[in-house]
Amino acid sequence: MRDKIVAILDVGSSKICCFIAEIDAESNRPRVIGIGHRESRGLNLGTVVDMEETENAIRTAVDAAEKMAGGDPIDNVTVNLSAGDPKSTQLCVEVSVSGHEISDNDIERVLDLGRHYLEDQERFVIHSRPTSFSIDGVGGVRDPKGMFGEKLGVEMHVTSASVSPLRNLQSCLNRCHLNMVDIVFSPYASGLSTLVADELELGSICIDMGGGITSIAAFKDNEFIYGDMIPFGGHHVTRDIAQGLSTPMAAAERLKTLFGNCLSGVSTVRNRIDVTQIGDSGQESVTTIPRRMLTSIIEPRVEEIFELVRDKIIEAGLENTVGRRLIITGGASQLGGVEELAKKTFKCGVRLGRPLNVDGLADTTAGAGFSTGAGLLLYATLKPEELHFMKQTKPKQGVFEGISSWFKENF
Template sequence: MNMVSLGSRSFQGRPVAAGRSGTIAALDVGSSKISCFIAKIEPGRLANGHAPVRVIGIGHQVSRGIRAGAVVDMDAAEEAIRVAVDAAERMAGVTIRDVVVGFSGAEPKSQTVGVRASITGGEVGDADVSRLIHHAQANFQPEGRDVLHAIPTNYSVDGSRGVRDPRGMFGEKLGVEVHMVSALRGPLRNLELCIERCHLSVAGIAVSPYASGLACLVEDEMDLGVAMIDMGGGTTSLAIFFEGAMVYCDSVSIGGNHITNDIARGLSTPLSHAERMKTLYGSALASPSDEREMIDVPQVGESDADSANHIPRSMLTGIIQPRLEETFELVRDRMEASGYGRLAGRRVVLTGGAAQLNGARELAARMLDKQVRVGQPVRLTGLAEATGGPAFSTCAGLLAYSQISPLDAAGGDDGDEAAMPRGQIRRFGRWLKENF
């Protein structure tokens, strides 16, 4: 376990009083669509420690001004966000001021930081654990990057590793390994500025595969090991979960929009028709009937229906399959290079809009040599069938993330914790409650 020097900066959202208002809002800023969920916190407590939530407002809009998860046109992105949020507010009958944001850009990077400290009084208490987490966060110095997540993954007491809950144990030295997820500072700042131009405050930011995992994975998958692959419009993101925590994440800049572009270029058809063909007729795997099934393909710049080409469905599959194979190869290479691939075991969960493509699950199973299922949000009420599928996993997961992020922090604490990032203290406190 390495000891690291002091001096770093973490991205801190503005905490919102979700507990007092009873309403939380999630905003997923993607390359193909922007979606907003508004939910009401219900009385009671679920088995995982979360309060049950009921979705009362939903809004989504075709994304503009976003490419590969990053803002490339501030005005266009602002307008799209405003439309999505306004639709959700109208449906919910409330006005929101704070949002938890999910995104897949800014090149997220994983790194594990290990720290050790002496135990005060011989018995590990909450203060010892909090102090250690604070040191791990403060000691991490990614140049030009901001820390989004600091997730404890493993504790040790006097060198004995594999401790899941050190509180109440006796020893002289307490150690922790913390999974730090950082992202490029510039794209994060642009995203925050764009949202603030919509008169909204950013209460927290989560990388999309983490949020999707919170929405789609069951407890056994998180404990035994699983790879979460979120197939978005501009990026495909990866997160590996083990023993209940995310231990690695990464992303590749290929998504469903690239398939649409390939179809448009390969068949000389407008992008809107390429997207329609992908949705209605697209498949990642060939079938015996593909040669006989013909598809009409409108041509770019032609308004006469008689000028449309007629192609066999096999030609469309021949465009889609290589791009998906490339995507899964890149994900497989990232998993193997990370050193965490073995922790995922033989389980993969696909989600995101591109995961709904016919044959994507079967192709992923073949390329990754693992058991694959398509995941969609669970444990949420109020979602219609159209918004309860894989395409909305990130937005749904942000509602779960909001319960472990700094959404109900207000004011500083006394003593040593007063100098610590307020949101991270609250997040870690919630993490303890939910996991132990």
């Protein structure tokens, strides 16, 4: 029997990355057989701003992955989404069941009502899951099927995004002859690949620190219960260094990855570093600065990012539950001192996360910057019940033609 092939695309603000994987028929684990990644182009905060540039960047990444995987072209991809201001909404809706026995059809009807509520506001529903059901106003019902009542209610968690950025991304993919078979909110994918079973079950929050975006996904009882993002990431740290030290962006990026630390007061072996500076006349010169000067630029920015994340967690009412355990991943989490600074800011259990449960990743692609990609592979591989997903129904006909056509074909 031939192993099944799946392909994913992580469209990030720093890099575009394509993974092609074989799903082992016995273990059902993805094994990566093709990888292609390149610097992101034509995107701003995950939103396509230049179709042609984005298309070229996607093509290059996909071509490289296809070549490595043996040359067969891929058609279908599972893609992440950070564009379109993705938001979590907790909804409560009710339908009448007129005293008859509640059927699958009634459950589907009430779930549809919740989803259509957001679609009516021109939002595209990416994920939707019931949290609990109620019958005649009495909550806490796990499975209402077969029970009797007048009114069936549901509390649900719906993740939605604006439609236009999604259409633009879909259009870019179509130009590359790729069919977007599934969309996953980026931090949800990162959480799937970095959290261990206990963290998914007992509750924790994955924080993905990318280039332009830091995103948040909370999990409990093996469910994705909340997601959000803030428009700051590692790129802003680099920009602060470039401005603060009057050095070119490329030099600032190098300084950050080689000597950067976000915790002042750590003793370092090499206490002075060379910095290429651009003088008033535009001439470049090299000066030596104390390393703590670099730290003093980085620390407040990372602290600010953490404080914004903490505000989101408090706003969502999660700080005393799932917010007691944090897993930090994403390329920017590799900055020295991130774990310690996070412990200091959040005052809870923190660990750094890397992709788990995906085979065949080389050292260079097994790091924290590839957590979203690995999570997308797991999403594309696992059966819906293993992901603890509720079957999602199609969006309302006619409203989102472009997107709903692929959705209809694939669900």
